[in-house]
Amino acid sequence: MSEFLETHKDTLVLWIGAICTLGFYSILYRENRIYRFFEHLFLGLAMGYGVANVWTDTLQPKWWEPLVHRGHWWLIFVMIIGLFYYFVYSPRYNWLARLVIGFFLGVTSGRAFQAFVNDYWPQIPTSFKPVIPHGPVTTPDGQTLPALTWSDALNNILFMVILLCVMSYFFFSFEQKHPVLKRSAQLGRWLMMFTFGAIFGSTIMGRLALMIDRMDFLVNDFGPQIGGPWVMFLVLIGLAGLVLYLSKRAAERGEDTGAI
Amino acid sequence: MFTPKTGAAWWGFVIGSLVLSAILVAVLQAVPQRFRRPIILTATFIGGLFYALEFFLPVAPMPTPQDPNRMGNFLTPYVVPFADTLPVIAGFTVGLGVINLFLLHGRRILKGATGWTNSLVFFIAFFLMLTFGILDKTAPEGSIPKNIYYLLQEGAYQALDATMFSIIAFYIVSAAYRAFRVRSLEATMLLITAMVVMLGQITVGQMLTNWLPEQSESFWGNFRVEVMRDWILTKANTPAVRAINFGLGVGSLAVALRIWLGLERGSYFDSQR
Incomplete structure (x- = not known):
């Protein structure tokens, strides 16, 4: 068994990976038993992976080892605090879970002050940018600042205009009646649409890259197992055609396949 | 007291801690209903107090071998051990x-x-x-x-x-x-930006404008789709994202303050059995 696994593990990984990938993609046609099977398999594996990682990366080195092997007996209290969360399952002791949840909500709130200062304060001075073009400048302490071209200056002005307009959109503490504030908030709203468009476009491309990666795996990594990349490519084309045909037939019959 | 123990002493302290915790649970459970909400609010306040005090109290030089320039107050040495304990509790x-x-x-x-x-x-x-x-x-x-x-x-x-x-x-x-169905000005803006970003990221998209001269050679090079994409992502997107983050930061700070001081209303703090 051990020798067989050691010799064939790479081939087995390819076959398992290909079966799992194709099984999951069967959802593109409709909800089906194969997809459900792989969905539950994924759920079990992901949960097992997560729990194993929590034990091996956190609990074992930071709690079990010091508690049991180094004699840090007081770490037992850490477990007891953690176990307080499980009172959520008891209607009688439920409020004790809220006690510990409240404590950690407080901890998170307390950290928010530091997080705000560390994350946002450094961004405030860097938002003030030079807007007048100039040549290279030598400061009194001998440092040479690079030249600021017209296009850089224009970009800096644009940077500050966008920043102020979008920020003005977030003034919710009072009604935006003043015409200047009203206009800048409106402009901020439009500018945010550009941002959301850019984020949306990047997200689509990221997801498509993942899909291309799976296709690359099936064609170039797994393909040689069944006669070559071209064979797998033709198989995929055939499967895509089959899905389209079955979807069309289902649509003609007025069935809702739940397909994307 | 908080020194490592071995053998029977370790067992004694562990069992003692468990018994003590069981007594604490029993005592807490005996607390009348009307006091439970104030107790939870106090626990929430105490939870936030450590980091808040550590942040707001005046600091003085507190060098360590690892960080000779460290500044802090009497709570600073406990920040790392406390922060290390949190993931363990979360692990449970x-x-x-x-x-x-x-x-x-x-x-x-x-x-x-x-x-x-x-x-x-x-x-x-x-x-x-x-x-x-x-x-x-x-x-x-x-x-x-x-x-x-x-x-x-x-x-x-x-x-x-x-x-x-x-x-x-x-x-x-x-x-x-x-x-992307063009129904309003906002939807059109979203469509245009997303299209430019997507086209600028793929070879086929870049081919659409590769007849234009390079950016370094001519002004018209700025209209190449990959140049526009880079400009959108680095110049136009950055300030808008930063402004959104400022809004998020101030909002999350306000929510944190409300939670810490027990001002937040809702099912979590209001309904206690």
Whole structure:
């Protein structure tokens, strides 16, 4: 068994990976038993992976080892605090879970002050940018600042205009009646649409890259197992055609396949 | 008192701590209903007080061998140990999710409900991954646990994980079709920006404007799709994202303050049994 696994593990990984990938993609046609099977398999594996990682990366080195092997007996209290969360399952002791949840909500709130200062304060001075073009400048302490071209200056002005307009959109503490504030908030709203468009476009491309990666795996990594990349490519084309045909037939019959 | 113990002393302290905790639970449970909400609010306040005091109290030089320039107050030395303890406590809560899934799938198997075989697959996959995931850390190279974990992790888990997220590509394209229908000025702006970003990222898109001169050669080079994409992402997007983040930061600070001071209303703080 051990020798067989050691010799064939790479081939087995390819076959398992290909079966799992194709099984999951069967959802593109409709909800089906194969997809459900792989969905539950994924759920079990992901949960097992997560729990194993929590034990091996956190609990074992930071709690079990010091508690049991180094004699840090007081770490037992850490477990007891953690176990307080499980009172959520008891209607009688439920409020004790809220006690510990409240404590950690407080901890998170307390950290928010530091997080705000560390994350946002450094961004405030860097938002003030030079807007007048100039040549290279030598400061009194001998440092040479690079030249600021017209296009850089224009970009800096644009940077500050966008920043102020979008920020003005977030003034919710009072009604935006003043015409200047009203206009800048409106402009901020439009500018945010550009941002959301850019984020949306990047997200689509990221997801498509993942899909291309799976296709690359099936064609170039797994393909040689069944006669070559071209064979797998033709198989995929055939499967895509089959899905389209079955979807069309289902649509003609007025069935809702739940397909994307 | 808080020194490492061994042998019988260790057992004594551990059992003593457990007994003490059981007494604490009993005492807390005996607290009348009307005092429970104030106790929770006090615990919330105390939880936030440590980091707030550590942040607001005046600091003085507090050098350590690792950080000779460290500034801090009397609470600063406890920041790292406290922060190290939090993930351990959070680690114990992983069982909450496991229990929920066990209850759901266990019930389905016991009742023989539709799809009970899938629930069985969930249990088998969970225990296989958990067992070999833990054994993998200590098993020698080439051993059965190591190889089975390799098959489960590299073969099944990674393939399923990548495929699951790649399926979102189909949903997101479907969502894009709905979002990109030109119905308003905002939708048009979103459409134009997303199209430029997407076209600028792929070779076919870049081919559309590759007849224009290079950016360094001519002003018209600025209208090449990849140049526009770079400009949108680096120049136009950055200040807008920064402004949104400022809004988020101020908002989250306000929410944190409300939670810390117990001003937040809602089911969590209001209904106590």
